[in-house]
Each structure stands twice: as structure tokens, then as C-alpha cells.
Amino acid sequence: MIPDPAAEDVVARGVVAKILPFSAVDGPGNRAVVFLQGCDFDCRYCHNPETRAACIHCGECVPACPARALSIAPGPGLVSWDPARCTGCGACVAACRHDSSPKARLMEPAEVLSALSRYRPFLSGITVTGGECGLQPEFLEALLRESRAAGLPGLVDTNGSADYAALPGLVEAAEGFMLDVKAWDEAEHRALTGVSNSAVIASLRFLLSVGKLSEVRTVVAPGLLDAEETVGGVSAIVAASGRAVRYKLIRFRPQGVRAAWRDIPTPDDATMASLAAIARGAGLRDVVVV
Amino acid sequence: MSPALAVITDRTLTYQQKVAGLARVGESTESPLRIGPELRRYIDAGAICDLYEGSAPYRPRYIVPDYERFMSRGSAFLGLEPPRDIWEATAALLVLYRHVPSITTFPVYLGDIDALLQPFVADEAEARKAIGLFLLSIDRTINDSFCHADIGPDATAAGRLILELTREQKNAVPNLSLKYEAGRTPDDFAALAASVALEVAKPSFANHAMFGREFRDMGLGDYAIASCYNGLPKGGGSCTLVRLNLAKAAPLAAGLADFSSRVLPDVVARQLEYMDERVRFLVAESGFFESSFLVKEGLVRADRFSAMFGIVGLAECVNAFSGGARFGKSDEADALGLEIIERIAALVAAHRTPLLAANGGAYLLHAQVGIDDDRGVSPGCRIPIGEEPDLPEHILRSAPFHRFFPSGIGDVFAFEPTAKANPRHLLDIAKGALASGLRYFSAYAADADVVRITGYLVKRSEIERLGRGEQSLQDTTALGRNAVNNLGVLERRIRS
Numbered sequence: 001m002i003p004d005p006a007a008e009d010v011v012a013r014g015v016v017a018k019i020l021p022f023s024a025v026d027g028p029g030n031r032a033v034v035f036l037q038g039c040d041f042d043c044r045y046c047h048n049p050e051t052r053a054a055c056i057h058c059g060e061c062v063p064a065c066p067a068r069a070l071s072i073a074p075g076p077g078l079v080s081w082d083p084a085r086c087t088g089c090g091a092c093v094a095a096c097r098h099d100s101s102p103k104a105r106l107m108e109p110a111e112v113l114s115a116l117s118r119y120r121p122f123l124s125g126i127t128v129t130g131g132e133c134g135l136q137p138e139f140l141e142a143l144l145r146e147s148r149a150a151g152l153p154g155l156v157d158t159n160g161s162a163d164y165a166a167l168p169g170l171v172e173a174a175e176g177f178m179l180d181v182k183a184w185d186e187a188e189h190r191a192l193t194g195v196s197n198s199a200v201i202a203s204l205r206f207l208l209s210v211g212k213l214s215e216v217r218t219v220v221a222p223g224l225l226d227a228e229e230t231v232g233g234v235s236a237i238v239a240a241s242g243r244a245v246r247y248k249l250i251r252f253r254p255q256g257v258r259a260a261w262r263d264i265p266t267p268d269d270a271t272m273a274s275l276a277a278i279a280r281g282a283g284l285r286d287v288v289v290v
Numbered sequence: 291m292s293p294a295l296a297v298i299t300d301r302t303l304t305y306q307q308k309v310a311g312l313a314r315v316g317e318s319t320e321s322p323l324r325i326g327p328e329l330r331r332y333i334d335a336g337a338i339c340d341l342y343e344g345s346a347p348y349r350p351r352y353i354v355p356d357y358e359r360f361m362s363r364g365s366a367f368l369g370l371e372p373p374r375d376i377w378e379a380t381a382a383l384l385v386l387y388r389h390v391p392s393i394t395t396f397p398v399y400l401g402d403i404d405a406l407l408q409p410f411v412a413d414e415a416e417a418r419k420a421i422g423l424f425l426l427s428i429d430r431t432i433n434d435s436f437c438h439a440d441i442g443p444d445a446t447a448a449g450r451l452i453l454e455l456t457r458e459q460k461n462a463v464p465n466l467s468l469k470y471e472a473g474r475t476p477d478d479f480a481a482l483a484a485s486v487a488l489e490v491a492k493p494s495f496a497n498h499a500m501f502g503r504e505f506r507d508m509g510l511g512d513y514a515i516a517s518c519y520n521g522l523p524k525g526g527g528s529c530t531l532v533r534l535n536l537a538k539a540a541p542l543a544a545g546l547a548d549f550s551s552r553v554l555p556d557v558v559a560r561q562l563e564y565m566d567e568r569v570r571f572l573v574a575e576s577g578f579f580e581s582s583f584l585v586k587e588g589l590v591r592a593d594r595f596s597a598m599f600g601i602v603g604l605a606e607c608v609n610a611f612s613g614g615a616r617f618g619k620s621d622e623a624d625a626l627g628l629e630i631i632e633r634i635a636a637l638v639a640a641h642r643t644p645l646l647a648a649n650g651g652a653y654l655l656h657a658q659v660g661i662d663d664d665r666g667v668s669p670g671c672r673i674p675i676g677e678e679p680d681l682p683e684h685i686l687r688s689a690p691f692h693r694f695f696p697s698g699i700g701d702v703f704a705f706e707p708t709a710k711a712n713p714r715h716l717l718d719i720a721k722g723a724l725a726s727g728l729r730y731f732s733a734y735a736a737d738a739d740v741v742r743i744t745g746y747l748v749k750r751s752e753i754e755r756l757g758r759g760e761q762s763l764q765d766t767t768a769l770g771r772n773a774v775n776n777l778g779v780l781e782r783r784i785r786s
């Protein structure tokens with residue numbers, strides 16, 4: 001089993017699913033993205049299901065690896081991954097039936113930063129996402145602090161389930177937050193994610209109130225979600241706060257989702273334009289459709 | 291059919307293209323160059339190639355006029371006074387362009403056009419109209435994409451107008467470079483350049499600090515980017531460009547040891563001999579430097595002309611000796627590539643021609659982008675299309691080669707159209723690339739009509755027109771079409 005990161009020692013360690021050195025779509029400029037492992041929502045349209053759960057070291061993925069990058073260590077029987085051999089083919093993740101990945105690693109913030117050091121001249125900052133990065137708050141805060149000290153301010157991409165009002169250090173260490181609001185309707189949110197959206201709405205209000213919300217997003221999946229209601233509800237709160245926050249409306253795309261959800265259609269331009277009009281009508285200036 | 295008649299009856303050539311084609315046929319009837327049998331063997335094997343430069347050079351291949359001098363003094367030969375307003379300035383430049391020769395018959399360098407026009411920007415709306423017509427005239431009358439204008443490193447109103455009009459007009463000509471220097475070029479100006487690049491495949495980012503330092507150190511002072519991405523002394527140029535095709539030289543060796551001890555030094559020596567001979571004819575016999583008004587009026591100076599030693603196909607050469615390891619992927623293969631380039635650089639630096647004063651008579655290294663009928667030969671030191679690693683890896687593996695090539699080397703990256711929503715992403719990558727030692731960085735979005743072929747720009751819609759048997763205004767469209775077919779340039783890895 002993965003040791004509890006907080007209990008280990010004074011250095012906060014976290015379970016990192018993967019590190020992507022360059023991204024155009026995770027905040028302003030070019031940013032490195034750090035994916036943390038583990039999520040408390042179970043979105044039906046999840047695009048990274050392999051980041052949801054902790055690896056239980058069942059070993060089923062090991063024979064699936066064509067590059068022999070996976071092995072089971074003698075003794076406690078932990079599955080280990082050899083990055084030098086890995087070709088990134090994805091067969092292990094496809095073989096895992098537990099929404100996990102054998103490539104997640106327990107890391108210290110300094111290790112994450114040293115993995116990024118050669119890309120430093122290319123980056124505006126980092127974005128920490130998941131999974132749900134708010135589930136590892138000590139590690140997240142430490143990573144944000146060390147990254148900022150290294151000249152790379154950090155954005156937090158979150159589902160909003162954490163109680164950020166109770167995490168002032170983390171909020172201070174972050175350059176800003178990008179929050180997903182998946183559904184405004186409580187029942188719809190439960191149906192989509194398995195949990196209530198009350199914490200999400202509370203995070204939306206709190207992050208707005210402290211001026212730390214950089215961006216709010218809603219994924220638009222016709223037939224699955226009432227996007228009009230969600231966009232209307234979010235826009236009203238953001239507009240009332242008077243803060244300049246970008247609202248990004250994201251077309252559902254089937255790439256990477258679980259097999260059962262690959263047939264959900266991608267919304268057309270007219271649908272997206274009418275949703276953007278709702279947000280602009282509420283008074284938001286920075287509305288982006290992707 | 292005779293070569294001349296083939297040109298005359300070709301339905302896809304415009305009148306201008308036929309005139310240029312017939313000039314080439316005419317030049318080929320003379321063979322005044324002394325080419326020995328050893329050199330001839332390498333030429334026949336394709337290992338040494340003069341890139342269709344002609345058998346009797348009668349003008350330097352690349353001419354880089356001192357347009358600043360022209361703007362301040364006018365031209366007695368052309369009967370032009372120094373311009374006094376934006377209309378006179380743009381008209382004067384267009385007149386002079388008509389009289390700047392080069393290998394393509396069109397000028398390959400149009401000047402640092404933002405700095406040239408900025409003193410005449412009084413009323414913004416009027417300047418927009420004048421510069422818009424200026425850029426339009428360039429595209430419609432200079433019908434060749436090896437025509438290059440520079441902007442930067444400082445932000446100016448003229449520079450902004452040039453970028454905005456470039457985005458509006460979406461023309462292939464001129465090719466455009468932003469001379470970028472960290473700490474000097476403002477972010478908002480560079481971000482505008484990045485957003486325009488994602489729409490029109492230009493400008494590219496030129497490493498101003500690197501070029502500036504090297505040209506100072508060589509005693510050449512100010513430089514310009516001309517043609518594809520060629521760094522050349524301003525007020526001078528390059529007499530010739532001959533290239534060493536390493537992909538074709540490798541098979542002439544019995545193995546790596548034979549290549550480095552025998553073939554490489556010999557082929558480099560023969561290429562230097564060929565360049566010397568081309569320079570000799572141009573300088574001592576053609577009469578160019580005694581007769582051109584550009585020389586007489588000091589717009590170019592003979593002592594600011596060098597010549598370019600080109601190389602191409604490093605990747606294929608390295609792969610031939612690496613037993614399965616691939617250039618751009620394996621550290622050992624890349625190290626061998628660097629060793630070969632270091633070797634060539636040392637051999638070229640040790641050679642001096644008494645005929646050229648610039649850089650003490652030593653030639654400038656150039657990573658040549660290839661010609662349209664190359665097959666299986668990667669440009670310069672580039673990683674082959676189809677084998678490109680992840681973007682960060684690609685840049686970091688390419689960077690160590692760039693410092694050897696003051697007269698030009700560059701890498702081209704294709705981006706997802708979604709990158710247009712975040713031009714600062716591209717700017718960050720360009721900045722990082724230059725900070726990591728890249729000399730020249732080009733990008734375009736995968737859905738743009740204007741695409742960068744190897745170093746020059748072509749419109750896909752024009753390639754299609756040619757495909758239908760119709761004429762295309764730009765002579766480079768045909769080169770682009772062949773490069774698309776032979777080099778797969780539209781198959782570049784797309785970065786998201």
C-alpha cells in the first residue's frame with residue numbers, strides 16, 4: 001500500500017500521477033502540469049480515470065506492459081515502474097480495472113521541481129491538477145511554495161471539494177485557482193459525480209471572495225447535463241462578486257473517457273455560442289469557448 | 291524538347307517565371323568555372339551541390355543592402371532624393387527592391403522595415419494605409435518566398451502595424467523575422483508576434499543576442515536575416531552557397547573511421563575549393579563589384595561579402611554510422627552528430643580566401659534547408675520529420691547545433707490550432723528555445739493556409755492551384771509542392 005504521505009515525516013510527500021512539461025491549455029502561457037493521484041468525484045465523463053484511485057498493487061497491469069517497464073518487487077509485492085524503459089504506450093492504464101496507474105510515484109516537492117528544472121526557461125509557471133489535488137493539501141501547499149520560490153508560480157486546478165477556507169496557507173501559496181463547476185443542480189451533480197455540489201459552490205464563493213479565482217470552467221455535455229442552468233448560476237455569482245474571472249466553456253470530447261461514455265456527442269458551435277451569450281449577458285467579459 | 295523550348299511552352303509558368311527560366315538556360319551555355327575531376331566526382335555523387343546557382347555567377351547569391359544609408363541619402367543612379375514622408379519612404383523602397391539582384395532574381399532582404407519606416411509614421415491611419423499597400427505590393431511583385439524582411443528587437447508603432455497587417459493580409463511574401471532579445475523586446479510586442487505566427491506562419495524568432503554577439507566578434511557589425519533564415523552582414527551578403535550533403539557523403543565511406551579520417555576532410559576540402567572558384571569568378575571576372583550602382587553608392591561593400599558553406603542531411607549521415615541508434619533520439623547518435631559538425635566547423639574555419647576580406651576570408655557555416663528534389667535528406671541538422679521527439683526534448687536536442695551556424699540554422703514546429711487561444715504559450719516556448727541556445731525558431735498552426743515548407747513560406751491554396759495545372763504568381767509554389775511530396779513537410783508532428 002502507499003504510505004500515508006502526511007504521516008511519513010516532516011517533508012510533505014505526495015502521490016504524483018504524472019508530470020507534463022509543456023501545456024498550452026492549463027492556464028496562461030506555457031505551464032508544466034503536475035497531476036496528483038486520487039479523486040473524490042467519480043465523474044461519468046472523466047478524462048483521466050487512471051488518476052482516480054490509489055494503486056492496490058494487484059499486479060494485473062504488469063504482464064500487459066510490452067516494454068517490461070513494470071515489475072513486482074520481491075517482499076511486500078509492490079508494483080514498480082521503470083521510467084527509463086517506459087515508452088508511454090498506455091497499455092498498463094488500459095489494463096488496470098481499479099482506476100489507477102502503476103506509474104504514480106510518491107515524491108517530495110523538490111523531486112518534482114528537479115524533474116522540471118531543465119524546462120525552467122520555457123515555463124510561465126506550473127499548474128497542479130489531478131485527480132483532485134486538494135486531497136493532498138500539505139503536499140500541495142509545500143509544492144506551491146517551493147515552486148514559487150523557484151520562480152514558477154503555481155495555479156491549482158480543482159474540483160472544489162476541499163474546504164479552502166480552512167486552508168489559508170495553501171490559498172496564500174497559490175497564484176490562483178481554476179475551479180470546475182460541473183453542474184448547478186444538486187441532483188444532477190450527484191448523478192454525474194456521485195457527490196453533492198455544495199462544497200463546490202462554497203469554494204466558488206470563497207475563492208471569489210479572497211480574489212484567488214483565476215478561472216471557472218464548465219464541461220458542456222448535451223443530453224447529460226443542463227448546461228444552461230449551470231452557466232447561468234455560475235455567471236450570476238461571478239458577476240455579483242465584481243471580480244475579473246475567466247469563464248471557460250469546454251466542449252465534451254470523447255477522447256480518453258471510459259468506453260461507456262464515448263458515444264456522448266460533442267456539442268456544436270451554436271450550443272456553445274448560446275451558452276457563452278448567457279455568461280456574457282450576466283456581465284462576464286472574459287468568456288472562452290474551447 | 292530543348293530546355294529553352296520547355297520553358298517557353300510550359301503552361302504553368304507565368305511570363306516572369308519564363309524570363310527567369312530562360313536566363314538560367316542562357317547562363318548554362320557558359321562554363322567558365324574550373325572544376326577538377328575530384329570535385330566533379332563529388333558533384334556527380336550529389337555530395338557537393340551548388341543548389342542550381344548557375345554555371346557563370348554574375349551576381350552574389352544573397353545581397354543585403356544597407357537600406358538605412360539609402361533612406362538617408364537617396365540614390366543618384368535611381369534619381370531618388372531621401373524620402374520625407376511615409377508615401378515617399380515606401381515608394382523609394384519598392385523602387386530599390388526592383389534593382390536588388392540575387393540568385394532568385396528578386397531581393398532576398400528587404401531591410402529592417404520597422405526601423406526604416408518608423409521615422410515616417412506620423413498619423414497612424416495614414417501609416418496603416420501606406421504600409422498595407424507597401425506589403426501588398428511586395429507580395430504581388432516580388433514573386434518569390436526567399437524574400438525576407440526583419441523587425442525588432444525594439445517595439446515600434448511601425449512594427450505593430452506590420453504585424454497587424456501581416457495577420458490581415460495573410461500573404462506568403464515577405465518572409466518575416468522578429469529579432470528577439472530577452473529584456474529588450476517587450477512581452478506584449480513579442481506576444482503579438484507569436485499570435486500572428488499562429489495565423490500566418492510568420493514572423494519567426496531570431497536570437498538577436500546571439501547573432502549580434504557573433505557578428506560583432508567576427509568584426510562584421512550589424513547583421514540581417516535574409517532568404518530563409520540566413521544571418522549575413524548588413525551592407526554586404528554572401529557570394530555563394532554550396533552545400534555538403536552528408537547523407538550522400540556517408541555512403542562513400544567504408545565505415546565511420548574511414549568517413550572521419552578520409553571522406554569528410556576530403557569532401558570539405560573539395561567544397562572549399564569549389565566555393566573559392568565561384569568566388570574567384572564572381573569577384574575577379576564577372577565585373578559585378580566594379581559595375582553595380584549598389585557598390586558605387588555604398589549600399590553594399592565588397593569587404594562585407596562572405597560566402598556560405600552549407601551542410602544538409604546530418605541526421606541521415608549519423609544514422610548510417612549508428613547501428614540502429616537514431617539521431618534525435620539517442621544521446622550517442624546526437625554526440626556523433628555534434629562531433630561531425632565540430633569537425634566541419636574546424637576545417638572550414640581554418641580555410642581562408644584572399645579574395646574576401648569579411649571574417650578574415652573565412653566562410654560562414656550554414657545549415658541548408660534542402661532543395662525540392664531532395665529525398666530522404668533532412669534539412670541541416672534537423673531531426674527527420676516523422677521521428678520528432680516531444681517538443682521540449684526536440685528543442686533541447688537541437689539547440690547544441692545552433693551555435694556553429696552564424697549564417698543560419700533553424701527549427702520549425704507545427705502547433706495545434708487550439709494554441710491560437712494562448713499565444714503566450716508559444717511565446718514562452720520561443721523564449722525558452724532562444725535562452726537554451728536556439729538561433730532561430732519558427733512555428734505555425736496546423737490549419738493555416740500559409741505554411742513554412744523548410745525555410746520559406748507557401749500557401750497551400752496556391753499549391754492546389756498548381757496541382758490543377760494553373761499558374762501561380764510565386765515561383766516558390768512549385769518548390770513547395772515538390773517538397774510536400776518529397777519531404778513530407780506537411781507531416782510534421784503537431785504539438786498540443
Ligand code: SF4
Nearest residue numbers: 055059061096101102
Ligand atoms: S495500476 Fe491497477 S492493475 Fe496495476 S497494480 Fe495498481 S491497481 Fe493493479
Ligand code: SF4
Nearest residue numbers: 065086087089090092
Ligand atoms: S505506458 Fe505502461 S504499459 Fe506502456 S511501457 Fe509504460 S509502463 Fe509499460
